[in-house]
Amino acid sequence: MKYKQINKQNIWAEKISKKNFVNSPCLFLDRDGVLIDWKNYTMNPKDAKLIQGCEKVIIECNKKKIPVVLITNQGGIGLGLHTWDDFVRIQKKIFNQLSKKGAKLDGVIACPHHPLAKGKYKHKNHSCRKPNGGMFIVAKKLFKMNLKKSWMVGDKINDLIAANSKELKNGFLVLTGYGKEEKKKIGLLPKKFFSLKVLPSLKNLKINF
Template sequence: MNKAVFLDRDGTINVEKNYLYKIEDFEFIQGVPEAIKLLNDAGYLVIVITNQAGIARGYYTEEDMHKLHRYINQELIKYGAHIDAYYFCPHHPVHGIGEYKKDCNCRKPKTGMLEAAIKDFDIDVSKSYMFGDKEWDVEAGERMGVLGFRVDEHENELLQKVKTIVEREYIENK
C-alpha cells in the first residue's frame, strides 16, 4: 500500500483568490513547492483534493481548471517536485447551475474525492495526512481515517509541518 499526503488547493498550495482559474492570478504560498518536493522525496504520493464551486457557479469551466492544474505541475518541475493527481468537486448544492447544482458525495467535508483517491492509488490511510486551510478539509480527511492538519496561508505552515512529518518518519525508520 502507498502513503499519501492530500492537499487542499486554494489557501493551502496557492494564495487564496476567490474562484481562481486564471494562470496569471496563480501564486504559490511561500514554501509550498519545497514542501511538495520533500514529500515526493520521502515517497509520499501528493494528491490534491479541491472543491471548485466556481465551476458550479458558471464562473469558469472544468477545462479552465485543468489548464491551471497543468500550469501548477509545470511550475513545480522547476523545484524538482510534482503532484501525482488532482481530484475536484465541481458541484454546489445551493449555488450550482444546471448539472452542477447537486448535493453530491464529493464536496468536502464529504469524502467522495478521498475515497476515489484511496481506491485508485491503494493508499494506506494510517500512513497518510490531509492538509487544508478550512475545517472541512481536516474533517473530510479524518472521516476517512487520515490525520488532518489545518494550515494558515499567512503563516506558511505547510512547509514546517511537512518537515516535522518527514523528520519524524526518518527517525522512526532508523
C-alpha cells in the same frame, strides 16, 4: 472539451504518476490557500502563484516515494464562473511552477458540485464535496494507498472534517488562505477527532510518516 479524467460522478480523478503506491501513506493537500495564494474562485492562470516554500514538502515526499495528491472543491465550475478548460490551464501553471523547483504532484481530485449550481453539478450535499470525504475514496481507488496512514493539509476546517470522516491519521490547518479565520473554529470540533495541528504554512510541515 471532454476530459478523460472526469469520471461518472463528474469528479476530476487524475493519477499523474505511474508509480506503485499500494498501501502507502499519502500527503493530501487542498489547493487554494494551501498550495497557491487564495483567490475567490480563481479563474485566471496568472493568479495561480505558489505559496512560498510549499515545494519543499512536496520534494521531500517525492524523494521518499510518498504520493502527493490535491483534494480540492471547485464549486466555481458548477456555478458557471469558470470551466474545466480554465481549471486545466491553472493546473498546468501549477505543475510548471513546481517542476521548475524540482517538485511533482502525483494526482489531482477535484469536485465541481455545489448546492447552488445548475444542471448536473447541482447537489445539495454531494458525497465528494468537502466536508464530505468522497474525494478520498476516489483517490484510494486510483492509488490503492492506505488512508489510515495518510495526512491532510488544509486551510479550512471542512478540509479536516472530510479527512477525519475517512479515518486519515493526521490533519494540519495552515494559516495561509482562510486559515487564520478558520483556526477559531477548532474549539467547535468534536472531542473524538484525529490528531490536528496548526502550522504557519505548508513549508513548516515535517514529514515523518
